[in-house]
Amino acid sequence: MSEARRRLLDTASRLFYAEGIHTVGIDRIIAEAGVAKATFYHHFKAKDDLVIAYLTEEYGRQRVVFEAIEGSGTERIGAIFDMLGTASCGPGFRGCPFLNAATEFADPTHPVRGIVDDYRAWFRDFMGTLLTEAGRVEAAPTAEFLLVMRDGIAVSGMLNDVTAVRSGVATAMATI
Amino acid sequence: MSEARRRLLDTASRLFYAEGIHTVGIDRIIAEAGVAKATFYHHFKAKDDLVIAYLTEEYGRQRVVFEAIEGSGTERIGAIFDMLGTASCGPGFRGCPFLNAATEFADPTHPVRGIVDDYRAWFRDFMGTLLTEAGRVEAAPTAEFLLVMRDGIAVSGMLNDVTAVRSGVATAMATI
DNA sequence: ACACTACCAGACAGGTCTGTCTATGGTTAG
DNA sequence: CTAACCATAGACAGACCTGTCTGGTAGTGT
Structure with missing residues (x-):
């Protein structure tokens, strides 16, 4: 797994679990993961895919x-x-x-x-x-x-x- | 309790329970309750109050x-x-x-x-x-x-x- | 040298959300 | 009658959301 994807999944797991899925937005995840938005949508078709x-x-x-x-x-x-x-x-x-x-x-x-x-x-x-x-x-x-x-x-x-x-x-x- | 407030509470209870609180918006509630937006905010200070x-x-x-x-x-x-x-x-x-x-x-x-x-x-x-x-x-x-x-x-x-x-x-x- | 892939930065569109506001119409109590 | 109150319709601002797009950088394999 690529580093960016790894960071995205780790960050999403932490935030989704701690604060809920609907309340945590993509912008927040990519910011905390230190990943560009285009990179996110390169790895995941949509937010649901990340979930x-x-x-x-x-x-x-x-x-x-x-x-x-x-x-x-x-x-x-x-x-x-x-x-x-x-x-x-x-x-x-x-x-x-x-x-x-x-x-x-x-x-x-x-x-x-x-x-x-x-x-x-x-x-x-x-x-x-x-x-x-x-x-x-x-x-x-x-x-x-x-x-x-x-x-x-x-x-x-x-x-x-x-x-x-x-x-x-x-x-x-x-x-x- | 006024009729409008009663309808708001009934509609909100039904929708919040069936579909979740964050996913149901105020606009949806007032539309299904048949109540004006100003009336809603007359009875409830904010959405959290309705919850x-x-x-x-x-x-x-x-x-x-x-x-x-x-x-x-x-x-x-x-x-x-x-x-x-x-x-x-x-x-x-x-x-x-x-x-x-x-x-x-x-x-x-x-x-x-x-x-x-x-x-x-x-x-x-x-x-x-x-x-x-x-x-x-x-x-x-x-x-x-x-x-x-x-x-x-x-x-x-x-x-x-x-x-x-x-x-x-x-x-x-x-x-x- | 070239193509390819992965990545970054950030603008942008189109939608949704909450909450405020104007303007108006009934009903009821004093 | 009039003032207070409850209600309506709907525009609006400002924030946030998802997902797309442009443009540029760096490394890698052929």
Whole structure:
């Protein structure tokens, strides 16, 4: 990836996540990235393309991080939710990038929503696989439940309900 | 309340909820409400005032609805979550108005975020009170957990994860 | 030497947004 | 009657947004 494109994506990721997608304009991104406007439109057909790239990259990043977490069976799920809880209470946390993007793009047929759906399907399947590995017969409904917990934890973290985050993590760990 | 103000609030509530706050402009609201621009600015100092009024009214509406649900002890909580689940799968559901607003207003010191905080504090306290009434000693952490569940259910409903909604409701009911 | 690609700076058009303003018409209370 | 109030229509300013375009620089491979 070219340096300019890298800087654009990094800047956009930081600003989109921290301040929202619609509220951050192209001018702001290219200024902070130190890139010319023509260069931006050379790399991205439109702003939506940048949004897509941002979410796609974030999706890949999270997959790598979560799938790298070691452990076996339900312990691994516990470690994942422990990490989720820690991240949700950490500095600079402003919720789940995918949930936030879905809120900003109300039209469910928009390409952005496709990535959000992909991410959620991956997480659900990942949990289902881990549960099956752990010998759970009722893996599917439990995986759904863990998806709901993940969402709730992310939201509570965004709104600084730290005790709720801890409570959610503890319950998720106790359930599995 | 004057008719014009009533129409403005109704139209704004409908559009803000369905399409998002930042994406819906004043011009659109006054056009669909059939109200002159000067009339709008006679009733609301700025767009933010309309947003505040929208969320404040929605807060009051939800309080009335939830507090009117009958039953005693944990059965009442079950009825509330049953209703939450049903609403989250219903037509036109696009998530929790407060969570969506919090996502759109990233600055936690913005007045909008104050209403969101108030709503969440009310829900948490309401659950805590019902749990205490039911004789639960560990009411506070369970109330926190129910807040997380509420968030997760709303998110899953917004993203059409209907089975996740049902799973979340079932777990919440089983837990309490 | 040449073509190609990546990059920069910044003007520009066309649209949208918020909020203000003028000018006018009803209705109601004193 | 008149003054206060609520409402209408719509022009307008100023800011911001996206996306296009011109023109110029630097490096790279053939």
